[in-house]
Amino acid sequence: MVVGDLALELDTIVIGSGPGGYVAAIRAAQLGKKVAIIEKDNIGGVCLNVGCIPSKALINAGHRYLEAQTSEQFGIKTSKVEIDFAKTQKWKDEQVVGQLTSGVEMLLKKNKVEIIKGSAFFNDTNQLRVVNGDDAQSYTFKNAIIATGSRPIEIKGFKFGGRVIDSTGALNLKEIPKKLVVIGGGYIGSELAGVYANLGTEVTILEGESKILSAFDNDMIKLVVDNFKQKNVEIVTNAMAKEAKETDNGVEVVYEKDGKAETIEADYVLVTVGRRPNTDDLGLQMAGVELDERGLVKVDNQGRSSQKHIFAIGDVTKGPALAHKASYEAKVAAEVIAGKNAEIDYVAIPAVCFTDPELATVGLTEAQAKEQGFTVKVSKFPFGANGRALSLNQTEGFVRLVTEKDTGLILGGQVAGVGASDVVAELGLAVEARMNIEDLSLTIHAHPTISETIMDASELSLGLPIHI
Structure with a gap:
């Protein structure tokens, strides 16, 4: 040396x-x-x-x-x-x-x-x-x-290597698997399950909790689950992964569900249980x-x-x-x-999951706002009433605004649907700047765009909806 x-x-x-x-x-x-x-x-x-x-x-x-x-x-x-x-x-x-x-x-x-x-x-x-x-x-x-x-976290019975892969391995596969088991239905697991399902892979998601994508509200999760069902993705919840055994042609994954051991065969098993x-x-x-x-x-x-x-x-x-x-x-x-008087003072951090459809949230959910003692008003506008979503043939989803009832202060918001990852930026600005619902409703939004759903949801919150 x-x-x-x-x-x-x-x-x-x-x-x-x-x-x-x-x-x-x-x-x-x-x-x-x-x-x-x-x-x-x-x-x-x-x-x-x-x-x-x-x-x-x-x-x-x-x-x-x-x-x-x-x-x-x-x-x-x-x-x-x-x-x-x-x-x-x-x-x-x-x-x-x-x-x-x-x-x-x-x-x-x-x-x-x-x-x-x-x-x-x-x-x-x-x-x-x-x-x-x-x-x-x-x-x-x-x-x-x-x-x-x-x-990535490595779990007992699933040592990384060979056909047991982490997210890096899943992104660098040389071929499209015929069958893929994904352990963990969080952000990374659900996104990569969607990638390979769209490419024709038969995908099974094993999730230890009672639902996938548990960081999001149930009506948002349902949109992704329904889309997975259309692509024949099997989701097994309350399933505890036990062991992976490599075979001549692939890998056998053993998991436990309701106290009973089950085995599923695949070309690869992707472990995404956290970092x-x-x-x-x-x-x-x-x-x-x-x-x-x-x-x-x-x-x-x-x-x-x-x-x-x-x-x-x-x-x-x-x-x-x-x-x-x-x-x-x-x-x-x-x-x-550099000597400046700076500090971390964000009010909210947006979170996005690039599933089908996309899910995005920023600020407080309805449940979180109530837990913090706010008197909450919730306004939900469907993508099905948006011209741009109709023209894209992607009408699944909605925008939801969570506001303080008396003042109209925007506490948070969720977007589920096409372009959610981009649309949520406006809600992030609204939460950070402590805007109220009138600030959004008075902002002229270009037509036809997905972002108009923000304006429509704000008008709905004011009791003056035009498009619903």
């Missing part, structure tokens, strides 16, 4: 180059700090390389394939629709992931951020070393931002950085850990493991390091 003789001096160091790390590095550099970023794998982290971005690329490919086979009602007839999955994967890797990751690397260099390859380990409160193969170098730093993200923070191999105890019982870094409202010059953001801190949360926290941490 080649080790640097002396520790090199750094000003601000960022560990991890995902949506938290690279945003923190760029913002800190923009604010005048000299920044270095450490990355042991690929620039862009999990999200850009093996998460958010490639999964959406495959979701889009699945939609295109399905639409090519089911467009006869529009007068469009096709025959012998085929998919070259190797070409699909090449497009995903080169044209989508490759373009984004190279773009991020270019932005880091443009902002004069030094890129250091390797794994970082803290030696003490102001020093770390970076190991890259046979080489190692120590660095001292004034400020550090931990943005190392998270990884754990990447804090266990950083030497944080050497730096005196405190963790909670889940291995998350304890931080204040500026992102500072128990060591005030060491910050943590994204999946390694408390809260939902979402890329946009990490990016938001990244900007706050960078601004604090």
Whole structure:
């Protein structure tokens, strides 16, 4: 091993180059700090390389394939629709992931951020070393931002490898499976189940709870469940996965339902039961950085850990493991390091699941608002009454506004249906800006668009609906 003789001096160091790390590095550099970023794998982290971005690329490919086979009602007839999955994967890797990751690397260099390859380990409160193969170098730093993200949880009886795959494996399969078992019906499991169902795979979802997508309201979940049924996806709830046994031709999955052991055969089994923070191999105890019982870094409202010059953001801190949360926290941490009086003060974080149909929520649900003591009014406008949804032949879904009854203050909202991932942004702004229902109703929305459902729902809340 080649080790640097002396520790090199750094000003601000960022560990991890995902949506938290690279945003923190760029913002800190923009604010005048000299920044270095450490990355042991690929620039862009999990999200850009093996998460958010490639999964959406495959979701889009699945939609295109399905639409090519089911467009006869529009007068469009096709025959012998085929998919070259190797070409699909090449497009995903080169044209989508490759373009984004190279773009991020270019932005880091443009902002004069030094890129250091390797794994970082803290030696003490102001020093770390970076190991890259046979080489190692120590660095001292004034400020550090931990943005190392998270990884899939491996469960007993389902050791990753071979035909037992995690989300990364599912995104990089060489062929479309004939049969796929998905363990865990949360965001990732449901999205990837939808990808392969659209590509013609026979999918079974095993969910330990009484329903899939439990973070969403029941009427939203039902839309996804009904869509899965149309594609012959079997959903087994209250099912406890026990073991995976590889065979000559695939894998046998043993699970327990109502006290009875069941076996199902598949080409692959995808395990998506959650993620754990990447804090266990950083030497944080050497730096005196405190963790909670889940291995998350304890931080204040500026992102500072128990060591005030060491910050943590994204999946390694408390809260939902979402890329946009990490990016938001990244900007706050960078601004604090640059001497600005910034702090984390978001009212709501949007959450989106890219299923069929899409589901999105921001702020409080009806149940949450009532739990917090609000007198609540709920207004629900169906996509079936929206001209754009009709023209797209995607009328499943609705917009729901949750408001305080007396003041009309917008407490939260949910969108289920085509374009929900984009439409929810307006509701996020409304919640963050503490708008009331009249603010939405008086905003002129372009016609015909899905976003008009927001205006229609607000008029419904005022008791003055036009289109319902």
